[in-house]
Amino acid sequence: MKKIRLVLTGIGNLGQRFCRILFDKDAQLQERYGLRFVLVGAADSRGAAYNHKGLDLAEVLLLKATGGSVSKYGEGGRPGWSAQTLVEFAEADVLLEATPVNLQQRAEPGLSCMRLAMRHGMHVITPNKGPLALAYRELQALAQTQRVQLRFDGAVAGGLPAINLGTRDMRGAIIERIDGVPNLATGFVMDQVAEGTPWEEALSRARLEGVLDGDGAWDLEGWDAAAKLVILANAVLDIPATLDDVSRTGILGLTPAELAAARKRGERYRLLACAERQPEGDYRLSVAPATLTPQHPLGALGSKHMAIRYTTDIYGALTTIIEEADPTPSAATMLRDLLDIYG
């Protein structure tokens, strides 16, 4: 039995769901892979908990479910600690970085936590798009220098293995284009408005369903899709793209009448993220709403679907669609990444 020590920064929706998965699957993972994952540290916005023998996942989950902070954890609660302090102090094998995206604050504290962890020789797994969109090349270079792995299969299109498909299964191909619907919130909101729900109510419902956070600008203005496209461009296409390279149009310019008219024609709007290979070999990156006929390969996506389509020279065109009734698949990508490292 191999023991793997984990530190988790950010215990929001994804972080809690990941703890739940680890709690439920402990026996299965030990039996099937001979691996015992032990959460030794966790940090939320109000403090941290650290115990080198391992934290009790049930207690962590109960604290969070009742609106508390892990800093109140029984044997190891650390009220004053930031996420960075925890990562600095912890003796662990892997950092799971699941703090909010926070692009306004230069992707902090996620970016600092990732740098610190790698400098301490820890692998980093993250569904957090912020640090990757801002500093992909720097982080990958650091991972290489430190001989650790940086994995982020959950950063693009939730539980859909978009990065794995692109980096592993498309090897040897020239990728002619990537077309994706990597953002859940915009599709959900546009479907609601197309059916006659007022914008504000559609946004409220999206928040209730857990597909939209905060004021919604990150999703609705296309930043989320653009960040995911930047990550795909770097990881899969191996081009040093940044957010500035993406021509970005959000969905806020669409009128309810346009959305309803498309629906009446049997079509649906989706926020499409595209990378199109140019004759010179570089790629044009764009995010913009598009109206899709049912015949379009991404034209039958439901409100809780995301998709990625790779069009290549030798592997044909490959479309992968995920249905996420709730964010569990997105959280589960951290387990997928762990098993990619250790399994």
Add this chain to the structure above:
Amino acid sequence: MKKIRLVLTGIGNLGQRFCRILFDKDAQLQERYGLRFVLVGAADSRGAAYNHKGLDLAEVLLLKATGGSVSKYGEGGRPGWSAQTLVEFAEADVLLEATPVNLQQRAEPGLSCMRLAMRHGMHVITPNKGPLALAYRELQALAQTQRVQLRFDGAVAGGLPAINLGTRDMRGAIIERIDGVPNLATGFVMDQVAEGTPWEEALSRARLEGVLDGDGAWDLEGWDAAAKLVILANAVLDIPATLDDVSRTGILGLTPAELAAARKRGERYRLLACAERQPEGDYRLSVAPATLTPQHPLGALGSKHMAIRYTTDIYGALTTIIEEADPTPSAATMLRDLLDIYG
């Protein structure tokens, strides 16, 4: 630059397309991966060619394109040799086994070639379903003993990375069900007949398009889909299934009237391969034609599409669809497998 020596048994449609890919991509593969793949031996039904310095792919392709045998190859043609003789004699790193399925002949000569190659310490890559469907456990055990890799991503659903998705990206999950349309010929033929084409003509067109071989029984009676399901069950679900475990119904019992009626309702028939997890944890395996509404996750597949859908406890439901205009993606899986081993 690392040199990898390949032997190819079977130079039919897939084998020739693979040679073409290798020919076209030689420079790209050297540059991107530092790998030089050298075909040192090849065998067709009339003989073989072997040259330890490497065969000229252009000459091999020209011989085959003009209806000749590789045994007529200039420096290294071996008229009397069987595929097994070539594998026995060749000094190589990888066997690419692409002879026909041939279940009537106990999957020979493929099965013998694979055993021989592994005993000689070669990795084996194959899109050939026959040996895997008949002797999966034996071949995997041999690979383990010999410390070589047995890869077969092209054996299920052509260029769609069905095995890779199931074995790598579903790790840690309980797979509730697999639903697949892994066979191209049946969908193509049923679509034609639904549109009013007589059966015999539909079969001729399928042969012309290269999606149907021989008398068609292998595809139309559901053997091909059943073999692919057996391979998925073994590789992904880790159950020692054989063809006897699959409840199998082909498409020959369907009438043109039934197919046309479904089409009129806006539905389409597909030969579905299913593995359904039972309450006790075992799986029920079946292959049968089903009529799918456009709302069904596999209900919008075109005549040249194949698909696999994994429904899991933690990764949601993941549907992957491939469009293969011609068999190049199926042939390209041998490159994908090579890069999985060496890339």
